[in-house]
Amino acid sequence: MAKASPTTQVEILNKSTDRLEVESIDFFVRMMSMLGMPKSVGEIYGLLYFSKTPLPMDQIVYRLGMSLGSASQGLKTLRSLKAVKTTYIPGDRRDHYLAETEFRRLFANFIKEEITPHMESAKERIQRMEDSLSSHDGQKDEFYHIRIEKLKKLTRAGGRLLPALAGLLKF
Amino acid sequence: MAKASPTTQVEILNKSTDRLEVESIDFFVRMMSMLGMPKSVGEIYGLLYFSKTPLPMDQIVYRLGMSLGSASQGLKTLRSLKAVKTTYIPGDRRDHYLAETEFRRLFANFIKEEITPHMESAKERIQRMEDSLSSHDGQKDEFYHIRIEKLKKLTRAGGRLLPALAGLLKF
């Protein structure tokens, strides 16, 4: 099927749910891009968020006018963040996607998947700083030790606080 | 003055503080890029973080082998985040930059400057969603109302929690 032309996208929009959909896509595109996610990911989630029924990939492609590749990539990302789930529809071979709308869970997952790994490698890098300092200068220079200590505190605080944060969220 | 050639950058590196500097730059480039900041900003902050003396812009340019434009842009960003301060050095017309190393303060500022504004516009967008829904469908459809309610809770939680977070940080 021919991909939707630009005009088709905006064609009617009188139904209030269509306007809602547009706002939703806009909303999540921005939100996701704050978290460093590409536009396509936000678009897909935004579409699914106000969809009463689970949508198959080709519907997503058609409604958003995006390529199959983007949709597949985007859904993969969303699956890895547990932001969508697939539902089984009898008599249909296609996967149907539904948005996970519990932000608490989404948030917790995001921290686990995207932040925690960075914290780990940050700790390693700090360790390397200490090594290079102590091996060479003995214990002489306060300044550098203090700076390194601050970094340690930063990563410790981050490592404890961020995971705790998800628990604090009382939605 | 000629810009440092690539080899000059890595030339010696036996002094432990040089290795520290490299690790620091690496560290902050990654950290900043998690927060959506360009590499140049992380490099500058990383350099200043382990510098005992305030550095003028031309030193930053020379040591990092970056362009004047990048350095100026990067310092502007760092100033706006209050991540560097300028110090006065008698008899020198150049500004000298020093890293602000209290992460608590930095963090609070980052939230205020970069996050809060987005929260505001998110609220407006949600308002628009409610408008388009209520104007058209009266009050019939639970589903959409619930979804919108969730978004409201999300932004409310974000708006309260994020600023509070800076206070929680006990570095």
Added chain:
DNA sequence: TGCGGGTTTCATTTTTTTTTGAAACTTTTG
């Protein structure tokens, strides 16, 4: 007022990221 060091701005170039689309792969079904 004109000079000169220091800095900012911004059009252009470079680099990086994202999207596309077609081929390859997988799975279901006749």
Added chain:
DNA sequence: CAAAAGTTTCAAAAAAAAATGAAACCCGCA
């Protein structure tokens, strides 16, 4: 087993973001 539907992968194209460098600007000073 072959055909077809659905999906993923990935090289190439497009778009977006960042860096460059030169011109413009500012400001103190002679």
